[in-house]
Amino acid sequence: MAETPIRFGILGCAEIARKVSRAISLAPNAALYAVGSRSLEKATKFAASNGFPESAKIYGSYDAVLDDPNVDAVYIPLPTSLHLKWATLAAEKKKHILLEKPVALNVGEFDKIIEACESNGVQLMDSTMWMHNPRTAEMKKFISDPEKFGELRSVNAIFTFAADSDFLENDIRVKPDLDALGALGDAGWYCVRSILWANDFQLPKFVKALPGTLFNKAGVIMSCGASLHWEDGKVATFHCSFFSNLTMNVTVTGTKGTLHLNDYVIPFEEKQGSFMTATESGFTEFVTGWVPLPSQHTVMTGLPQEARMVSEFSRLVNSIKKDGSVGEKKWPSYSRKTQFVLDAVKTSIDKDGESVSLS
Amino acid sequence: MAETPIRFGILGCAEIARKVSRAISLAPNAALYAVGSRSLEKATKFAASNGFPESAKIYGSYDAVLDDPNVDAVYIPLPTSLHLKWATLAAEKKKHILLEKPVALNVGEFDKIIEACESNGVQLMDSTMWMHNPRTAEMKKFISDPEKFGELRSVNAIFTFAADSDFLENDIRVKPDLDALGALGDAGWYCVRSILWANDFQLPKFVKALPGTLFNKAGVIMSCGASLHWEDGKVATFHCSFFSNLTMNVTVTGTKGTLHLNDYVIPFEEKQGSFMTATESGFTEFVTGWVPLPSQHTVMTGLPQEARMVSEFSRLVNSIKKDGSVGEKKWPSYSRKTQFVLDAVKTSIDKDGESVSLS
Numbered sequence: 138m139a140e141t142p143i144r145f146g147i148l149g150c151a152e153i154a155r156k157v158s159r160a161i162s163l164a165p166n167a168a169l170y171a172v173g174s175r176s177l178e179k180a181t182k183f184a185a186s187n188g189f190p191e192s193a194k195i196y197g198s199y200d201a202v203l204d205d206p207n208v209d210a211v212y213i214p215l216p217t218s219l220h221l222k223w224a225t226l227a228a229e230k231k232k233h234i235l236l237e238k239p240v241a242l243n244v245g246e247f248d249k250i251i252e253a254c255e256s257n258g259v260q261l262m263d264s265t266m267w268m269h270n271p272r273t274a275e276m277k278k279f280i281s282d283p284e285k286f287g288e289l290r291s292v293n294a295i296f297t298f299a300a301d302s303d304f305l306e307n308d309i310r311v312k313p314d315l316d317a318l319g320a321l322g323d324a325g326w327y328c329v330r331s332i333l334w335a336n337d338f339q340l341p342k343f344v345k346a347l348p349g350t351l352f353n354k355a356g357v358i359m360s361c362g363a364s365l366h367w368e369d370g371k372v373a374t375f376h377c378s379f380f381s382n383l384t385m386n387v388t389v390t391g392t393k394g395t396l397h398l399n400d401y402v403i404p405f406e407e408k409q410g411s412f413m414t415a416t417e418s419g420f421t422e423f424v425t426g427w428v429p430l431p432s433q434h435t436v437m438t439g440l441p442q443e444a445r446m447v448s449e450f451s452r453l454v455n456s457i458k459k460d461g462s463v464g465e466k467k468w469p470s471y472s473r474k475t476q477f478v479l480d481a482v483k484t485s486i487d488k489d490g491e492s493v494s495l496s
Numbered sequence: 497m498a499e500t501p502i503r504f505g506i507l508g509c510a511e512i513a514r515k516v517s518r519a520i521s522l523a524p525n526a527a528l529y530a531v532g533s534r535s536l537e538k539a540t541k542f543a544a545s546n547g548f549p550e551s552a553k554i555y556g557s558y559d560a561v562l563d564d565p566n567v568d569a570v571y572i573p574l575p576t577s578l579h580l581k582w583a584t585l586a587a588e589k590k591k592h593i594l595l596e597k598p599v600a601l602n603v604g605e606f607d608k609i610i611e612a613c614e615s616n617g618v619q620l621m622d623s624t625m626w627m628h629n630p631r632t633a634e635m636k637k638f639i640s641d642p643e644k645f646g647e648l649r650s651v652n653a654i655f656t657f658a659a660d661s662d663f664l665e666n667d668i669r670v671k672p673d674l675d676a677l678g679a680l681g682d683a684g685w686y687c688v689r690s691i692l693w694a695n696d697f698q699l700p701k702f703v704k705a706l707p708g709t710l711f712n713k714a715g716v717i718m719s720c721g722a723s724l725h726w727e728d729g730k731v732a733t734f735h736c737s738f739f740s741n742l743t744m745n746v747t748v749t750g751t752k753g754t755l756h757l758n759d760y761v762i763p764f765e766e767k768q769g770s771f772m773t774a775t776e777s778g779f780t781e782f783v784t785g786w787v788p789l790p791s792q793h794t795v796m797t798g799l800p801q802e803a804r805m806v807s808e809f810s811r812l813v814n815s816i817k818k819d820g821s822v823g824e825k826k827w828p829s830y831s832r833k834t835q836f837v838l839d840a841v842k843t844s845i846d847k848d849g850e851s852v853s854l855s
Contacts, residue, residue, distance in 0.1 A: 156782045290740040293652055297749055347723045349731045364706045372708045374733050381649040381749035383777035390656055390740035399756055407784040418742035423515045425766040425800055441784055
């Protein structure tokens with residue numbers, strides 16, 4: 138039996154909402170239903186140029202979207218400082234929530250969002266698209282394989298991009314009152330998520346910011362890094378920045394294997410994604426080459442990763458709607474842990490690189 | 497006019513000396529001439545199985561090699577704790593020196609070796625083979641290009657390998673009296689060298705060891721990492737370990753470009769080496785892929801990198817022999833800076849991660 142498409146309302150007309158609107162159109166179990174903006178004109182334009190059907194509801198406020206009884210779920214791409222208010226309101230109106238990252242200004246705020254969602258029986262998921270790529274599942278298989286990968290030892294994650302002058306002046310991610318965590322909340326979110334993902338979401342024992350955090354004039358982080366440390370000696374490092382060419386590396390080493398990829402957040406190509414693995418790598422007799430050579434794996438994406446995300450979210454919403462199931466708690470749990478680590482890194486930055494315990 | 501081949505004597509029969517013997521055979525301007533070991537039997541066996549000519553001199557001591565007036569140059573693969581003694585003696589006997597890494601137990605010792613080489617007019621070069629690969633020169637062109645790469649912002653280097661139980665029990669690199677710096681002096685040497693290489697050998701302002709250094713029972717480093725920091729905000733991190741699968745990554749980000757490779761020390765294949773570059777990377781309209789895509793570059797190696805090293809060293813020796821030129825000081829300078837940074841990282845490890853200034 139085909140699922141009833143979940144009807145989405147979108148709060149605001151952020152640039153990223155264009156990509157997610159397309160994803161909602163592509164997902165077989167989701168439908169673009171409404172968009173709200175503080176400007177009715179902007180909402181009208183947005184709907185017209187982003188594949189909304191003729192019948193779509195165009196609203197001049199976010200409240201109006203939440204008050205529409207036909208809206209099943211909302212996608213919230215608003216600046217982070219508005220997440221607590223609008224996610225809480227949405228939950229109270231029984232709307233399921235797909236929430237942009239970083240999910241909140243801090244984990245305390247996010248706990249209030251989780252509480253609102255749980256007490257109103259709505260699904261909460263953050264919009265970390267690469268988690269839903271079939272490549273991610275294949276990579277997880279590899280690093281979970283005791284024969285091919287062994288035990289996890291280290292992770293390095295890099296996410297940088299070269300922001301242009303317009304971004305550095307005007308983007309919400311450089312404004313202390315909108316996205317206060319700056320590059321840490323944006324690019325750093327993905328780094329931390331990849332590290333937690335590789336660690337099966339086991340939290341580190343402590344984190345330590347690296348020296349050399351760069352801030353803009355308003356005091357927002359433009360570039361930073363940190364190391365994360367687990368009880369058993371596992372270590373991870375990451376570097377995120379608005380000042381370097383686009384780079385998205387993850388390297389995961391285990392006692393027996395290594396995983397590499399250079400496009401973990403946005404695959405180079407939409408239709409397929411690759412990664413490299415190596416197992417029990419050694420050398421030729423005279424150490425003049427590797428035996429065995431690492432191998433390249435390519436996974437066909439099928440539905441794009443963001444459409445898979447919408448589809449998985451919609452599937453969970455449908456299941457709640459159908460039988461009142463309690464929703465999938467792993468997604469808000471992943472979000473919370475990511476935010477928790479980001480907060481700890483921010484605290485360490487504020488304390489000049491002191492260790493910050495997470496236990 | 498063809499150069500006269502430089503006649504090499506080898507001190508000791510270390511495993512790595514097999515590879516370098518082959519390299520000496522392959523280099524057109526070098527020749528295997530003598531080998532010395534504390535055991536004449538070992539030296540005889542070594543010469544027989546490593547391409548030495550019938551006429552080669554087999555000696556039962558290192559001294560005998562140094563006393564042979566026909567030996568132009570020595571290759572010293574002895575444990576690091578013996579470098580000061582044997583390199584100094586070799587220099588005094590006017591032998592040019594190709595020295596295994598790490599070059600000394602600390603930079604103070606290495607300064608004595610440099611002094612001995614300078615006052616005796618002999619060339620000194622360390623055995624960091626990848627520096628001589630033609631791929632390295634191509635990569636340097638890329639990261640020196642203001643249009644394609646812009647200004648350097650960050651480097652991450654990883655060198656790990658999974659040592660087996662025999663190595664962890666018996667190798668010189670786990671013995672405090674032989675190679676006291678352990679994984680830092682071995683795998684870490686390459687990490688630090690790649691970081692300095694990317695920085696045109698400009699020293700960092702300070703370094704800081706990451707928490708989580710692992711030691712063996714004898715107190716030798718088995719796994720560690722550090723961050724390096726420059727005045728202008730450039731940052732580098734590295735991780736080296738004997739406990740993870742073989743991994744050799746370098747990622748260099750600039751304001752406009754990125755360089756990646758996964759086999760910087762030993763290329764996957766002897767005959768060719770590849771690297772990936774990206775310049776002004778951006779996204780497709782819906783951020784569903786990269787535009788432009790990174791590009792892969794393959795460089796044919798020709799003579800293997802270690803034979804190129806021997807050849808370059810021999811060229812310099814020949815030039816000193818011919819016209820009494822003073823030798824190429826950049827090579828000992830690269831060695832010294834690498835050792836200097838290693839020492840600082842070691843100090844930081846000993847001081848529980850304190851910043852250690854290099855200025």
